[in-house]
Amino acid sequence: MKSNRLTDCFNGEVISSSADLDRLIDFYIDSLDSEKLWRILLAFGNYDYCFTKIIDYFIKIKSVYYLMEAIYVLNDRLNICNLYYKVKELDDDKFFKDFVDEVKFYLVVSDDDSLEKVLERYQ
Amino acid sequence: MVDYETVYLDLKKILSKDRFLHSIGVVERALEYARVYNVNEEIVMIVAICHDIAKELDRSELDFYLKKYNVVLSDDEVINSDLLHAKIGSLICKDKYGFSDDMVNAVRYHTTGRENMSLLEKVIYLADKTEKGRKYCTSYYVDIIKDDIDRGIVELNKWVIKNLVDFNRVISIDGIKCYNYYCSKVSRYEK
Numbered sequence: 001m002k003s004n005r006l007t008d009c010f011n012g013e014v015i016s017s018s019a020d021l022d023r024l025i026d027f028y029i030d031s032l033d034s035e036k037l038w039r040i041l042l043a044f045g046n047y048d049y050c051f052t053k054i055i056d057y058f059i060k061i062k063s064v065y066y067l068m069e070a071i072y073v074l075n076d077r078l079n080i081c082n083l084y085y086k087v088k089e090l091d092d093d094k095f096f097k098d099f100v101d102e103v104k105f106y107l108v109v110s111d112d113d114s115l116e117k118v119l120e121r122y123q
Numbered sequence: 124m125v126d127y128e129t130v131y132l133d134l135k136k137i138l139s140k141d142r143f144l145h146s147i148g149v150v151e152r153a154l155e156y157a158r159v160y161n162v163n164e165e166i167v168m169i170v171a172i173c174h175d176i177a178k179e180l181d182r183s184e185l186d187f188y189l190k191k192y193n194v195v196l197s198d199d200e201v202i203n204s205d206l207l208h209a210k211i212g213s214l215i216c217k218d219k220y221g222f223s224d225d226m227v228n229a230v231r232y233h234t235t236g237r238e239n240m241s242l243l244e245k246v247i248y249l250a251d252k253t254e255k256g257r258k259y260c261t262s263y264y265v266d267i268i269k270d271d272i273d274r275g276i277v278e279l280n281k282w283v284i285k286n287l288v289d290f291n292r293v294i295s296i297d298g299i300k301c302y303n304y305y306c307s308k309v310s311r312y313e314k
Contacts, residue, residue, distance in 0.1 A: 035137050042187055065219045072191045 010043055018049060029057050034066045041073045051078075059086055064098045071106055080107075081122035125220040127168045134172050142179060146172050148254030149247070152265075156246045159269050163243075170216075170226050170247050174233045177212035185211060192218075199295045206295060209234045236276065236301035245272050252279050276305045 015021050021044060028036040037054045045051070051074065058066040067087075071078055080103065087099050100115065109115045135143055153171040157164050180188070185207060188194070192214045200206045213231035216222040222230070229247040232240065236248045249268050259282065268275030280302040287294050 033136055035133070039184070042184060073187065 010040060015044070021049065022053075025053050029053065032061075034058065034061065034063060038066055038069050038073070041070055045073045045077070055083065056086075059083075059090070062090070062092065062095045064095065064102055067099060068102045068106065071103070079122050081119040084119055124223075125169065127165060127172070130169055130172055130220060134176065137176060137179075139179060142175055145254060145256055146175055148256045149174060149250045152254045153246050153250035155265075156250060156268060156272070160242055160246065160272060162246055166226060166243065167246055169220075170222075170229045170243065171250060173212070173216050173220070173222075174230050174247055174251060175208065175212065176215055176230075177208040180208070180211065188214065197296075199293070199297070203293050203295065206234060232297065235295045235297035236280065237297045238300045238304035240276075240301075242272075245276065249275055249279065252283070271309075273305050274309050276301065277309050280305070 010024060013020070013024065015024065021040070025037065025040060028040070034057075037057065041051060041054060051070070055067070055070055055078070058070060067083070071080060071083075084100075084103065087096055090096070100112075104110065104115055107115065107118050109118055134146060138146065150168050150171040153167045154164060156162070157167040177185070177188070185204075188211045189196075189207075192211070194210065194214070196207070200210065209231055213222070213227045216230050217227045225241050225243050228241065229244045232244055233247050233251050237244075240248065249272070253264050253268065264275065264279055264282075267278050280298070284294055284298070284302060286292075287298075
């Protein structure tokens with residue numbers, strides 16, 4: 001079991017609690033700074049911590065690039081199935097198609113049927 | 124494709140102030156060369172501002188991208204990890220901004236140069252070496268580059284290689300091939 005105690009530094013700030021990290025995440029969401037949010041994922045992705053705010057932000061700004069960065073960082077710690085349906089709910093066909101294409105590449109599947117079978121495993 | 128304003132704002136957030144100023148310097152110099160050699164200015168600006176996108180990644184971030192993009196390191200890159208930023212940067216630009224192959228190569232080879240570069244590659248490579256913030260950059264090199272871009276590569280390479288030797292630094296294979304290629308090309312015309 002990974003520790004959920006955060007004692008690392010980020011941009012010179014010492015992060016010693018979930019509240020510290022949350023504050024930092026809020027700050028970078030307010031600053032519209034996707035790059036820093038991705039770096040937070042990379043720095044703290046191995047901790048037992050919820051990164052939903054960051055993922056929801058990447059969905060809100062419709063950034064396929066940063067969503068995929070998050071998937072690559074968090075791997076199995078991120079429920080891709082939930083993410084898939086959140087993106088689908090936006091009802092933005094282009095964004096959804098671009099996202100699905102990238103997810104297929106990540107999961108090494110070529111068609112929609114295979115993708116759904118793989119996603120079921122995450123449910 | 125992505126526009127300059129988008130990448131400008133992105134890079135302003137990603138890079139430190141000094142690195143960003145260097146990138147702006149490269150944009151300015153690259154535009155000078157682009158106008159002389161008739162290269163698409165918008166593309167030149169986009170590539171120039173992005174050329175050091177991976178320069179300030181730390182080790183864990185570089186490792187992340189090596190894994191993400193399945194990068195196999197060359198012998199040069201194992202010895203000199205400084206070269207890695209160009210390769211990783213080119214992959215990020217392709218992934219994040221949809222760079223074309225020519226734009227990708229311009230980022231990929233902006234540090235070392237290589238044989239038979241496209242005009243865009245040459246412009247970015249030379250602009251990086253001759254931007255105003257570089258201490259060694261004098262009008263001598265800029266004038267040669269504007270007069271004959273291939274001779275500019277040779278003259279600048281002489282300086283770069285001499286310095287690498289003086290400071291006991293490794294010279295990349297691509298850098299040596301670049302020098303040999305353009306040296307023989309220029310000498311052929313001068314004979």
